[in-house]
Amino acid sequence: xxxxxxxxxxxxxxxxxxxxxxxxxxxxxxxxxxxxxxxxxxxxxxxxxxxxxxxxxxxxxxxxxxxxxxxxxxxxxxxxxxxxxxxxxxxxxxxxxxxxxxxxxxxxxxxxxxxxxxxxxxxxxxxxxxxxxxxxxxxxxxxxxxxxxxxxxxxxxxxxxxxxxxxxxxxxxxxxxxxxxxxxxxxxxxxxxxxxxxxxxxxxxxxxxxxxxxxxxxxxxxxxxxxxxxxxxxxxxxxxxxxxxxxxxxxxxxxxxxxxxxxxxxxxxxxxxxxxxxxxxxxxxxxxxxxxxxxxx
Numbered sequence: 001x002x003x004x005x006x007x008x009x010x011x012x013x014x015x016x017x018x019x020x021x022x023x024x025x026x027x028x029x030x031x032x033x034x035x036x037x038x039x040x041x042x043x044x045x046x047x048x049x050x051x052x053x054x055x056x057x058x059x060x061x062x063x064x065x066x067x068x069x070x071x072x073x074x075x076x077x078x079x080x081x082x083x084x085x086x087x088x089x090x091x092x093x094x095x096x097x098x099x100x101x102x103x104x105x106x107x108x109x110x111x112x113x114x115x116x117x118x119x120x121x122x123x124x125x126x127x128x129x130x131x132x133x134x135x136x137x138x139x140x141x142x143x144x145x146x147x148x149x150x151x152x153x154x155x156x157x158x159x160x161x162x163x164x165x166x167x168x169x170x171x172x173x174x175x176x177x178x179x180x181x182x183x184x185x186x187x188x189x190x191x192x193x194x195x196x197x198x199x200x201x202x203x204x205x206x207x208x209x210x211x212x213x214x215x216x217x218x219x220x221x222x223x224x225x226x227x228x229x230x231x232x233x234x235x236x237x238x239x240x241x242x243x244x245x246x247x248x249x250x251x252x253x254x255x256x257x258x259x260x261x262x263x264x265x266x267x268x269x270x271x272x273x274x275x276x277x278x279x280x281x282x283x284x285x286x287x288x289x290x291x292x293x294x295x296x297x
Contacts, residue, residue, distance in 0.1 A: 077190025143280025
């Protein structure tokens with residue numbers, strides 16, 4: 001029997017749920033913050049700066065652990081980092097090539113895909129309520145985005161690919177760290193290194209190349225927030241929570257991300273939402289909290 005199927009103390013489950021909701025909150029704000037940073041620097045260059053800075057801050061965690069633990073972090077982090085590089089590239093370019101409503105709906109399909117990916121990769125059929133929660137979350141995401149009105153194009157395919165890669169990454173993280181003493185921060189360091197180096201390589205190979213680093217303080221403030229909050233904290237919290245919860249539960253809880261993004265857009269960016277959109281957000285939050293208190297997941 002795997003460690004994920006063993007009973008966990010109630011306090012530990014509450015802590016992991018709280019961390020995952022905080023992850024959803026900071027990830028929800030990341031879209032507006034990143035949009036501001038991208039006004040000063042191209043996509044691949046910005047990703048390279050963000051994740052190489054993250055790696056530089058976390059590199060000491062790889063040096064201060066034992067050789068077996070470092071090996072485990074590398075064995076898990078290298079393939080997971082490659083998957084996450086694909087996620088960030090698909091998301092960033094996908095949003096640029098499709099309508100925001102389509103992007104929000106399609107990336108939220110990760111919530112629906114995760115139980116099936118978990119079933120496929122881990123050979124463990126999730127409890128029936130997980131599929132109900134996933135359906136409620138999907139309906140909420142559809143209402144929040146306003147529905148799909150545009151034709152299905154390349155940008156939509158990229159967002160669909162990002163959603164699938166998210167679901168695979170969540171399940172594969174659980175599989176690769178199971179039975180290993182993988183330090184969450186060390187794993188995050190390896191993932192960030194792969195994403196940063198991969199983005200840098202792709203930027204150098206692109207026809208545009210890399211321009212000089214921006215000097216505007218707004219760019220560096222946004223980058224600092226994304227590095228410390230949306231990368232180091234969020235990756236660490238998700239990697240830690242996956243050792244104490246199922247992939248489906250993790251996906252459902254972090255699936256409240258679009259709601260926090262909407263709240264950030266309204267309160268900070270001055271955007272407006274229709275009553276239908278607010279209803280969709282409420283369904284996503286309800287599903288996340290419902291999942292957090294359901295012992296079968």
